[in-house]
Amino acid sequence: MSAANEKVGGGTYDVVAITACPTGIAHTFMAAKGLEDQAAKMGVSIKVETQGSGGAKNVLTAADIAGAKGVIIAADKNVELDRFDGKSVYSCAVTRGINDAEELINIALAGNAPIHHVSGGAAVQAAAEGESEGLGRRVYKDLMNGVSHMLPFVVGGGILMALSFLLDQAGLGTSAYGHSTPVAAFFNLAGN
Numbered sequence: 697m698s699a700a701n702e703k704v705g706g707g708t709y710d711v712v713a714i715t716a717c718p719t720g721i722a723h724t725f726m727a728a729k730g731l732e733d734q735a736a737k738m739g740v741s742i743k744v745e746t747q748g749s750g751g752a753k754n755v756l757t758a759a760d761i762a763g764a765k766g767v768i769i770a771a772d773k774n775v776e777l778d779r780f781d782g783k784s785v786y787s788c789a790v791t792r793g794i795n796d797a798e799e800l801i802n803i804a805l806a807g808n809a810p811i812h813h814v815s816g817g818a819a820v821q822a823a824a825e826g827e828s829e830g831l832g833r834r835v836y837k838d839l840m841n842g843v844s845h846m847l848p849f850v851v852g853g854g855i856l857m858a859l860s861f862l863l864d865q866a867g868l869g870t871s872a873y874g875h876s877t878p879v880a881a882f883f884n885l886a887g888n
Contacts (some may be wrong), residue, residue: 708763
């Protein structure tokens with residue numbers, strides 16, 4: 697845990713954040729690092745939950761959230777916000793966590809973000825979020841959320857196709873390479 701993540705004393709943080717990108721690989725962790733590094737420079741304690749390809753890491757607890765002055769959501773996919781009821785929540789693109797970390801931290805500390813309210817469940821929450829985001833941003837986040845859920849299928853298909861070529865040594869150098877044997881043809885078809 698970095699120094700920016702440690703708060704001496706009460707165990708609470710000035711700011712809490714979530715970073716998430718559609719693939720959950722690079723930008724998720726670059727944004728977290730950017731926020732943590734900037735918070736350390738500013739003398740602000742921060743805890744950043746990353747929602748990456750390996751699942752959520754450094755998960756925010758109810759106590760972390762309760763003690764924070766503000767919440768930053770730097771994400772290009774949908775993030776569950778129910779746990780932030782009554783908190784000042786600033787949502788933006790994940791790249792802002794990389795490029796504009798100081799501005800985001802200042803917004804969170806000043807409480808210059810809308811107060812998030814959950815009143816009636818996820819359907820009401822989604823409608824309230826839609827009022828603060830433009831149509832283009834909502835469509836983009838929904839598409840990227842779909843992409844993040846489809847990645848395992850794309851990767852799995854690629855692995856199956858690679859296996860078809862690995863198992864088709866008999867067809868090596870021919871136009872039937874990858875599907876000249878029944879086993880290779882099965883893996884190639886399944887991968888496609």
